[in-house]
Structure formats: structure tokens, C-alpha cells
Amino acid sequence: MTSSKPLTAFGPDFTFAYDDWLAHPAGLGTVPGDSHGAQVAIIGAGAAGVIAAYELMKLGLRPVIYEASRFGGRLRSEVFDGTQDVIAEMGGMRFPISSASFYHYLNLMGLQTKPFPNPLTKAAGSTVIDLEGETLFARDLNDLPDMYREIAAAYSDALEQGAGFGALQAAIRNKDAAQVKALWDPIVEAWDERTFYDFVTSSQAFQNLSFRHREVFGQVGFGTGGWDSDFPNSMLEILRVNLLGFDDDQRYVVGGVESVLRRLWTATPPCAHWPEGTSLASLHGGATRSRVTHISRAASDTSFTVRDQWDNEVAYEAVLATCQSHLLTTAIDVEEDLFAQPLWMALDRTRYMQAAKTFVMVDRPFWNDIDPATGRPLLSMTLTDRITRGTYFFDNGPDAPGVICLSYSWMTDALKLLPLSDEKRVDLALNALEKIYPGVDIASHIRGVPKCISWEADENFLGAFKGALPGHYRYNRRVYGHFMQADQPAAHRGMFLAGDSVSWTPAWVEGAVQTALNAVWGIMTHFGGASNAVNPGPGDVYQDQGPVALSQ
Structure with a gap:
């Protein structure tokens, strides 16, 4: 069976078309007028947090974003010193076009994309596979054995x-x-x-x-x-x-994927309640709040108390946590009774993948130079069993500095680099690539300082992204479906979850976006609102289309 329709991230666990919900002229829904201006605390300024805040602002609520470190979460685009637009994508860097909900926001913000230079693609130009000392050159799969x-x-x-x-x-x-x-x-x-x-x-x-x-x-x-x-x-x-x-x-994303969130932060969409020209930035006075250290039920039992690192306490009628789930038991003192114990079990069983990247800026895309001895480019996109594992090249034009991701590795390969300095990581990568490309002097082209990351070493992440193990489906279903709170005890309502830790598709930003939209629907209904009848939201169809329940 085939279909000519474009492939989108429709299900398969929850068969809801988020892109259609977003595109419908009726909008996502409304909240009652007496809830306009109500404050909602959002923990984390990554994709899930910023997108949820953007949509809640449009509904007339007042999202208040708390960020422990850096705006953008794992959509982290770092600019090399001395440049304005030479980027190292430290987190998410490649975005499949089937991520229709994410592209809704990317296109809304007017950003451009280009094909990612993956192995054996036209965008890469050429690929080298180096295994057990044997080096193969290819432009597509047919060139390989x-x-x-x-x-x-x-x-x-x-x-x-x-x-x-x-x-x-x-x-x-x-x-x-x-x-x-x-x-x-x-x-x-x-x-x-x-x-x-x-x-x-x-x-x-x-x-x-x-x-x-x-x-x-x-x-x-x-x-x-x-x-x-x-x-x-x-x-x-x-x-x-x-x-x-x-x-x-x-x-x-041309200019860096973090631009999507930066532009959403300053965008001024039509909003219920808020005057024309309102943005997330203006609602926040230009800056997010600081690290959250404590979340508890307020004395009134109908709101929450959120405390930041400077001991500032604010009461909120709802809270959305988009941070990695382990932070709810390590970095943030969360009152235990806010979640049922089976949900705590699911949050604690979340397993994260380790990942490390090493980037350098170079004077120009010299890898495109043709080796007169072979007639091939000096360097190619490289997959290897050596410590670099994956090496990618980013061409910003013949007269502009280029970027090389010298190494992208996961799990054990990433842990090998964990205690090492940035300079040592570069040295190891260059030594490995010298064995694949003898005589090519990469170091002579490097400019500035390298940019490296090990996500598991960052106290605000403790890992790169979720990687479910066998038997984790039931846990994932618990956290994913937590936005459906009508049947929960009153003590467990009002605090919501979104982000990579909640998604069925961890490591892909589309999952973070979809869980953010689930939370938007949940918060909207928590305030007595609803989706338009002609454009039902995720919670309206969850009972029929939600993830299958396995026996306990």
C-alpha cells in the first residue's frame, strides 16, 4: 500500500494530527474571561517551554518562564567568537521534514532550512566509511561494496x-x-x-x-x-x-535552530486579552526568571508556590515542567504529593542517552579542495569505528569560515571523552582523522577555540535525551498521558509535564513540540476553557485515539 500524501509524525501511539490542529483557522481554543491574565509557571526555556508559553499567551494567560541556565534548552546554537553567524549546533542539529508541528513554528518565524549533510546524501557530497582500518569512498550507496x-x-x-x-x-x-x-x-x-x-x-x-x-x-x-x-x-x-x-x-536551520525560539520569544501574535504588540519578552520584562529550587502546593490548596534560587516565591494557578524528569528529584525540591507514586516511579525510571560533540571553526571550507593524487575532495563526511564516530562538514560559502563537527558520539563512546578538556578532545579527533586522511593538515585551518559538550555533565540536563529500554512503555504512557487530569484527584491536578522526557520520540524536537501542545490543551481546560468544536484538541480525542494500555 502506498500513498502520495506527505509523511508526518502522526502517531503511531496517539493518532492526533497536531499540525492540522495548529493550522485550523478556529485556533486551539479559548479560556473564560475571568481567567485572562492568570499566571502559569513554566520550568525550562527549551522548545517545549517556549512553544507552550507562546500558545498560552495567545489564549490570554500569562506564562512565566523559569530557566536555570541558558535559553534554548537542547536547541543550542553557539556562535563562534569573532563571527556573527558561524554556528555550532550543540544539541539538535537535523530536523526531518516529517516534523510538521515543529516546521509550523519554524515557517511562522520566517526561517530557512537547507539539506543536512548526512552520509551518502547529495548535501554531503561524498562520504568516507572507515572500519577496522579499511577506508571506503562513496557518493551514494551504489559506490559501496x-x-x-x-x-x-x-x-x-x-x-x-x-x-x-x-x-x-x-x-x-x-x-x-x-x-x-x-x-x-x-x-x-x-x-x-x-x-x-x-x-x-x-x-x-x-x-x-x-x-x-x-x-x-x-x-x-x-x-x-x-x-x-x-x-x-x-x-x-x-x-x-x-x-x-x-x-x-x-x-x-540557517542561522541556527535556536533562532526559532528566539523569534517566538519576541513575536507579537494576535492574543486574547493582551494588547496588540504583546510578546513573551514584554510579558517578562525582557528576561526569564531564574532557576527553580522548590515547587509545592500553596496554603490555599488551589495554587502552587514556586521558589527560585534567590528565594523569590510566587503563587501560580498551574505549573508546567518541561525540564528533564530527573531534575524533579535532584535539582528541584518538588512536594511529593503533587504526583501519584506510580508517576514518580515512571519519572525516575526515565533513562537518558549520553552524547558528546566536538566542533571547530576553520578558515574556509578547505575540505572541498580536490586532492590531485586521488581526484577526490580532501575530506568527506566520515563514519568510523574510531573515537570520532561521525564527522560532519558545514559550508558557509567559499569565502566564509566553515565549521567541522569533528566528533559526534553516543553512550560509551561519549563517556570516553567525559573527563577530557576541549583541547584534548580536539587532539584525539585530529589524531583519528589523520589515520583516515594521512597528510591532510586540518589543524592549520582551525581558528578560534573549539566548542564541545557532554550533555550528561551538564547539571541542568544529566543526559542528552531519553532512550527507552525494553519494558518502559507503561512508564512512558503514564507520563505522556498525565495532561489528561479530569479523572485525577484534586491534589494531582494543575501541574503538567512536557518535553523530551515525556515524548514517544525522544531526541527529536517534534516530540517536545507535541507534548507542549498536549500541555497547552491540559492547562486550557484546567482554567475552564475548551477547544472549538470544529477543531477538537488532543484531550478531546485521547480516550479513543490514545496509547494502548498494557496489562499491569
Whole structure:
């Protein structure tokens, strides 16, 4: 079954078309006039926090954003010193076009994108794969040995044989909620405790191949960056990435993805209650509040007390926490009775992936120079089993400084770098690349200081993004569905969750956006509001289209 409709992140767990809800002329909904101006605390100025704040402002509520460190969360675009627009994307850097809700805001803010230079793509120009000392040059998959095409075919066959991939993806394209649920829910029932590695090794397609095929598959990746560091993860999580096209047609944001949130911060959309020209920035007096240290139920039992690091306390009628879930038990003193104990269990069981990046700025895109001995570019997008793992090149024009992501690694490979200085990380990367490209003097082109990050070392993150293990589906369902609060005890209403820790598709900004929109609906209804009947919101259809409940 095929479909000509564009693929979007429709489900598969909750089959709700967020992009259609956003685009509908009726808007997301309304809150009663007596709630206009009511304050809502939002913990975290990342994608989920800023987008939720933007939509709540439009409804006439007063979002108050608290940020512990840096605006942008994991959409962190750092400008190299001495430049205005030479960017290192420290967090999210590639954005699949199927992320329709995220692109709604990106397009609304007038930003441009370009194809991301992933391996074997036209945007990369050329790719080098270096495994066990053997170096292969390719411009597309056909330039590689037969083994690589056999691996690609085997994975495609395994998905089709094991999950009926074609029919399920066609149902997602068609936004056929009933069909998606009919095909997806049985897979959840059968695969909840299945790892990615088990799926690969037990599939008939890979059993017909050698261990070497599986080994290369783990080193080079199942898509545009998923290596064997994902092998222990839940196969449901990997299958979602494939089904929703997150590993295809990826783009990067010109000027840095953080610009999306910066522009939302200063944007002046039409709002209920607020006068023309109101922005998030103006509501905040130009700056977010400081780090939150304490959240509790206020004496009135109908509001919350939020305290920041300077002991300033403010009462709010609702709170939205978009930070990584582990911060709710480590960095923030959260009154235990605000959540039911099963929800605390789910939050504490959230497992994060480690990730490290090393960037340098160079004088120009010298990697495009042609080596007269080989007739090939001096350097190519590189996948390797060496410590760099993935090396990417960003061309800002022939006369402008370029950027090299010398190394992008996950899990154990990222932990190898954790205690090292930025300079040592660069040295290790250059030494590894020298073995792949002997005689190419990368260091002579480096300008300024490197930009490096290990997300697990940042006290405000404790990891890069969620990576669900087998058996985590029930936990994910608890936190994802927490925005549906009508049937919860009064003591557990009014505090909401959103962000990567809540999403079914961690590491992809679309998941953060969708959970933010869930929270917007939840907060809207918490204040007695509702979606327009002609444009029902996520909570209006959750009972019928929400994630399947597994037995306890």
C-alpha cells in the first residue's frame, strides 16, 4: 500500500494530527474571561517551554518562564567568537521534514532550512566509511561494496516482515487513525520487551547474513546516526523513528535552530486579552526568571508556590515542567504529593542517552579542495569505528569560515571523552582523522577555540535525551498521558509535564513540540476553557485515539 500524501509524525501511539490542529483557522481554543491574565509557571526555556508559553499567551494567560541556565534548552546554537553567524549546533542539529508541528513554528518565524549533510546524501557530497582500518569512498550507496546494499535491503525486509512496515507507514501518511491503531497496537503488545538488537538478530532477513553484516550495521548505523549504541534500546522506539521518517529528508536551520525560539520569544501574535504588540519578552520584562529550587502546593490548596534560587516565591494557578524528569528529584525540591507514586516511579525510571560533540571553526571550507593524487575532495563526511564516530562538514560559502563537527558520539563512546578538556578532545579527533586522511593538515585551518559538550555533565540536563529500554512503555504512557487530569484527584491536578522526557520520540524536537501542545490543551481546560468544536484538541480525542494500555 502506498500513498502520495506527505509523511508526518502522526502517531503511531496517539493518532492526533497536531499540525492540522495548529493550522485550523478556529485556533486551539479559548479560556473564560475571568481567567485572562492568570499566571502559569513554566520550568525550562527549551522548545517545549517556549512553544507552550507562546500558545498560552495567545489564549490570554500569562506564562512565566523559569530557566536555570541558558535559553534554548537542547536547541543550542553557539556562535563562534569573532563571527556573527558561524554556528555550532550543540544539541539538535537535523530536523526531518516529517516534523510538521515543529516546521509550523519554524515557517511562522520566517526561517530557512537547507539539506543536512548526512552520509551518502547529495548535501554531503561524498562520504568516507572507515572500519577496522579499511577506508571506503562513496557518493551514494551504489559506490559501496555489496555488503552495504545487503545490509540496507535486510533491514528494509526485516521491517516489512516483522512490522508490516509499508501498510503501517501508508496509514500514517493518510492520517487514518483507526488503521494506524489496528496495526500498531498489536506490535506494542508483542514488542514491549524487545530490544533493537533482538529484532535485528532474530529477523529472518539478518539470519541469512553473517555476523559481519550485523557488526557493520551497528557501526555505520540504521539511518543517519543510529549506531550500535541504540542496540539495547526498545525496538518500539527505533520503529517509531523509521515509521515517522525521522531518519530521512533531514534539514538544518540557517542561522541556527535556536533562532526559532528566539523569534517566538519576541513575536507579537494576535492574543486574547493582551494588547496588540504583546510578546513573551514584554510579558517578562525582557528576561526569564531564574532557576527553580522548590515547587509545592500553596496554603490555599488551589495554587502552587514556586521558589527560585534567590528565594523569590510566587503563587501560580498551574505549573508546567518541561525540564528533564530527573531534575524533579535532584535539582528541584518538588512536594511529593503533587504526583501519584506510580508517576514518580515512571519519572525516575526515565533513562537518558549520553552524547558528546566536538566542533571547530576553520578558515574556509578547505575540505572541498580536490586532492590531485586521488581526484577526490580532501575530506568527506566520515563514519568510523574510531573515537570520532561521525564527522560532519558545514559550508558557509567559499569565502566564509566553515565549521567541522569533528566528533559526534553516543553512550560509551561519549563517556570516553567525559573527563577530557576541549583541547584534548580536539587532539584525539585530529589524531583519528589523520589515520583516515594521512597528510591532510586540518589543524592549520582551525581558528578560534573549539566548542564541545557532554550533555550528561551538564547539571541542568544529566543526559542528552531519553532512550527507552525494553519494558518502559507503561512508564512512558503514564507520563505522556498525565495532561489528561479530569479523572485525577484534586491534589494531582494543575501541574503538567512536557518535553523530551515525556515524548514517544525522544531526541527529536517534534516530540517536545507535541507534548507542549498536549500541555497547552491540559492547562486550557484546567482554567475552564475548551477547544472549538470544529477543531477538537488532543484531550478531546485521547480516550479513543490514545496509547494502548498494557496489562499491569
